[in-house]
Amino acid sequence: MDHSTSLLRLIFLALGAALVLLVLHSTFRLDTSSSTTTSSLFDDDDAAAVSSSCTRFAPWGCSSRRIKKPKLAPAASHETDVPRHPLDPLTVAEINRARELLRAHPPFASSPSSLFVHSLDLDEPDKPVVQSWRKGADDPLPPRRAVAVVRFRGDAFVLAIDLAGGTVVPLPVPASGYPTMTMDEQASLCTAPFGDPEFNATVRRRGVRLSDVACLPISPGWYGPAEENRRLIKAQCFSAEGTANFYMRPIEGLTVLIDMDTREVLHISDRGAGIPIPSAANTDYRYRKSADAAEEGQDEAEFQKVRAPSMEPAATAGAGVELVDGHTVRWGGWELHIKADARAGMVVSRAGVQDPATGARREVLYKGMASELFVPYMDPSEAWYFKTYMDAGEYGFGLQAMPLVPLNDCPRHARYIDGVFVAADGRPYVRQNMICVFERYTGDVAWRHSESPITGMDIRESRPKVTLVARMVASVANYDYIMDWEFQMDGLIRIKVGLSGILMVKGTAYSHLNQARENEDMHGTLLSENVIGVIHDHYVTFRLDMDVDGADNSFVRVEMARQETAPGASPRKSYLKATRRVAQTERDAQVRLKLYDPAEFHVVNPAKKTRVGNPVGYKVVPAGTAASLLDPEDPPQKRGAFTNNQIWVTPYNKSEEWAGGLFVYQSRGEDTLATWSERDRPIENKDLVLWYTLGFHHIPCQEDFPIMPTVSSSFDLKPVNFFESNPILKQRPTNEDDLPICAATKA
């Protein structure tokens, strides 16, 4: 539908709606005065129009004339891209080709406009094919294939598409659950409630103008068989009046159950009578709220109280970082393939490091990515019990990644990689600047040693640490997940998750803690008048297909325990003893971390030993983390059972990619990583996959209001006897000549 036609229809609908509202106003004394703030999502006039006029396919949005649509700035053209590496994501041309093939495939061909594409991704070639491929004029790419998950007239299909051959072959469909939501339906469902008069009436009863309402689509989880056989979503709504941060203004307790396919409102639950909408005051976080020059002058004064940073890592742009063929990164001895992924966010593949002793490139990680998230909220009431998000499988972690903000999300010299995704109608669209890659020097030390006066030797040796960071940020409605993969020259990989963005809060009648009853369980912290930050957890489960110097690896637990000495054998009564245990089957590798029962966790290549006989390996090194305490039989914990342990190891299985299962949405949780691991398959000297879950317990505090300072946690993959000795021994120290000459532009 082109813009002039839709504009005309909009005008007519607006007039119609205005008439309707006029009648309602005189009947129910509805306040329909137009909002003059530019932060309103809708004019009253087009409230009813909105739900039917929303642009359903990219670029989305149901915006009034006054909100600027997200600018899809002139992007690097991807129209003519061709794949250059076997793991390169589908190109614009390939997506269009797949779309053609799908729309021509029975039964979809009978009604192509009823076909909705939920995912369309590269079907990666088998590992041996990828590993033996070499770039060169004579080495063609392996045949390109795609896998699609679509819905057609109420049924889901999983299809293997041969792009060159033109064939479409059905694959097995999971027994329960539904595919990842399309971005289109996420955007359009948030206006579905407006089609229901009871909803509109309820909103007005709660004192909010329809034109100020913003709704979010919330996955309902699974709580029993009664909810099966229908794709459901729950919408919860907020007032966007007076602030962009509508999240801080919930219409508490109002939950709208919607059939995702018919858009029919099935049920409205309002448990929030008497709970006010929290104030908009002090909730906005934008630097510039308006284009108004006078307002802008005032903004500046307010903002200068906090000193803006005036420095950055200086470098010739991207110096030292090679970005080749769009997705291959070379830096500091590392080479890896990196790409955006609609569900995982960012995928790092074929990560290998050059051995300084031999010059040879050695494999470390075949493929690493976030496989699933689990974000349960800790309030069992009607309006909150179901909030147990699984952001990758339900919403698409990559679909939620917005373009990075230069100079602020990433330093000046960062290089950017775009993502190419697929809308529900099968058409490709570009998400610009989805990943950034940059080299950095933080001022930390790579290694050092000085001799103390004890030995009288004049030795002062120090080497600065320079690293490579690859970053993507997923903004899943309120929360922002900053996902970093950091590579060090000593072979260490640090995977870090940073949490920022905005809390999901609960409205309350309380404006002060002293109004609460003694020992009342508020399920969170009173952050501001009428606002409770509800307690929740975040779990991010990473799938790490380690190939340490080759595919066949073993998992070794190096257990540390107290060893008592024999009486009289030593003045020492005890010492710490390390015992290596090679995991033979999956149950040997289900790990819960215990501070007083510690171990190291190695992935080794039993066939490759160092000169003195240690098996080469990498170890996973946890740092701070959290574990789920939910009842294992609690439905969300069954769906999130991949968080029952912090570490799991499974034998490589291409179909075991998504820790919550392929179809996570409304799934029962019968096909998760926990299920697979219970098969107790052999994992000694086999192609292994390591799973690590990074967790956070979050009890909100006032500092998180109205937007939270970044909190992060990480874990490392660290070489252990992988190298014969310190791989960065020969790093040169920095001297004055190495450093750029910089002049500040302002004092």
Next chain:
Amino acid sequence: MDHSTSLLRLIFLALGAALVLLVLHSTFRLDTSSSTTTSSLFDDDDAAAVSSSCTRFAPWGCSSRRIKKPKLAPAASHETDVPRHPLDPLTVAEINRARELLRAHPPFASSPSSLFVHSLDLDEPDKPVVQSWRKGADDPLPPRRAVAVVRFRGDAFVLAIDLAGGTVVPLPVPASGYPTMTMDEQASLCTAPFGDPEFNATVRRRGVRLSDVACLPISPGWYGPAEENRRLIKAQCFSAEGTANFYMRPIEGLTVLIDMDTREVLHISDRGAGIPIPSAANTDYRYRKSADAAEEGQDEAEFQKVRAPSMEPAATAGAGVELVDGHTVRWGGWELHIKADARAGMVVSRAGVQDPATGARREVLYKGMASELFVPYMDPSEAWYFKTYMDAGEYGFGLQAMPLVPLNDCPRHARYIDGVFVAADGRPYVRQNMICVFERYTGDVAWRHSESPITGMDIRESRPKVTLVARMVASVANYDYIMDWEFQMDGLIRIKVGLSGILMVKGTAYSHLNQARENEDMHGTLLSENVIGVIHDHYVTFRLDMDVDGADNSFVRVEMARQETAPGASPRKSYLKATRRVAQTERDAQVRLKLYDPAEFHVVNPAKKTRVGNPVGYKVVPAGTAASLLDPEDPPQKRGAFTNNQIWVTPYNKSEEWAGGLFVYQSRGEDTLATWSERDRPIENKDLVLWYTLGFHHIPCQEDFPIMPTVSSSFDLKPVNFFESNPILKQRPTNEDDLPICAATKA
């Protein structure tokens, strides 16, 4: 003794020693061929001479003519320094004044050259005095006082010195143990073995030339009453032939027990017969081994294989960091006092942050420092059982800090602070560049939020994170401890310990793992031929005198546990419930961290509440750490009992400063933090001290050979309802105009 006289004596002794050795050579066929390598510590000729000619007071060293003495580069003159803050360390003038007073004090006056000063530090004024002091022309400093620990004719004394009044008053002396070693004796004791012919013979029997021997002084710990009443040290020795990294060439199993006061060798134990000295090959880590131009050419080629970093945080020098009156740092709303300390290394005091909402300065941390370390090795054999270092109380963590290496230890724009310490004869000396302070931007994000297409709002807000780092590095013989205190603009303090430097290794007859017996406990990892890296732990216990918005605080455990819902009450079976428990006495605050029994740990001010009623506070946030598994009755664990828990809270007590006790050396461990905490004193709404222990289990790997890449761990002090809302909400984003213009000096 001036240099010309000592040179003459040296020549005469050398001639005499040469004659002696000549006789011995013909009698015992001793190999006395001179070493031509420049890394030898001693010529054969002066082996015997060394032990008596060592310069006993700063600058130390027992160096042959061919080793350059540590250059005490032209330091900023501290001769005329005056104290400008009540917490400023003793100045050169004050130290000289204290020395006068001590030497004039009976009984020391009877023989001042027999007086050895083990520590001489500022005796900080009482907290209320410090807190009420304001800088200004009319506000004089509180009276300056010092506390000294000295030894005189075999007895230890603790003395309070009033510098202005000129009085010296004895204080109680601990019942067991000895004071921190002086740097002088650490340096000179390592040559004591050479005075013993049996030692020299043993060394030669092991195939090492005396001129190649370097010995280290190793604290013996306490293993029974038989070892009391005499100050003992154990020396262990290495071959420095062919490398600066003598640590990799232990003369394994040779332990020399020495009386520290008489320098008499009491016992020599050699359990290393048959164990070769590991090779020097591939152990050196220096960038430039010699001044020889030809050698240097070769060095360069070797080193360029690894790309040198070409970037750094650019800034006008120290932009944004104010360093006032030598020790006060102001940055990003923070103000703190920072100083070097002979025992603790670095002390951060009076850390407070400006509240952006009110402009008022608010207290957070009155005093923070590393209070003790505990580094037990896990080998109970004769030559290893006693290695259970307590680096602060035995060696002086600050005494071991060498000048930082500019551009490598700290970035170009860092500011430096010197330390002024006291030699054993009571004279002051300057340790230049002991602490560096720098602002940094690592490319991380302070906070951010983007709206996803779900809401159709065009919002992309991101703010870069800029932080302040204060750093000191202690090089305790082989190990380097990189101690960072990092301050963020959102009020968070991150305390980080980085481990680098060189392992303590054990010689072995094995050159390959297959030579070891099945299940043989090698107590570590075979790193190279004949070299085992012995397993060990590191614990650093921090003393954190928190004064959150004032001195009277409470410690609150916010315990998180599963709460089951009542049957039928909710589709959810469970949720995470937080329960606040205010610690009433010390036993309530003895914390062992448990992943499956988690809690938050708050220090709150019960009298200060936010607008909505939450008590203001800071929480301690652990990250990765380790816990000691040694038997609590094992003598080293009794001495290190402060590591029995990760967190402790005690009521403020000025004398409870050193977690292992005041006299740690050869102590029995009867006066540690664990002892104090068992008094179970009230800690609710009182001036509290929080103790946090950061731990590492270290199973060495080949990458640690011959020098280890930095491994770090940290913990945070984070505001929790300290601010009414996000304190950095009004931070301005960075735009192109903010950034400096940099040109690389080389490609």
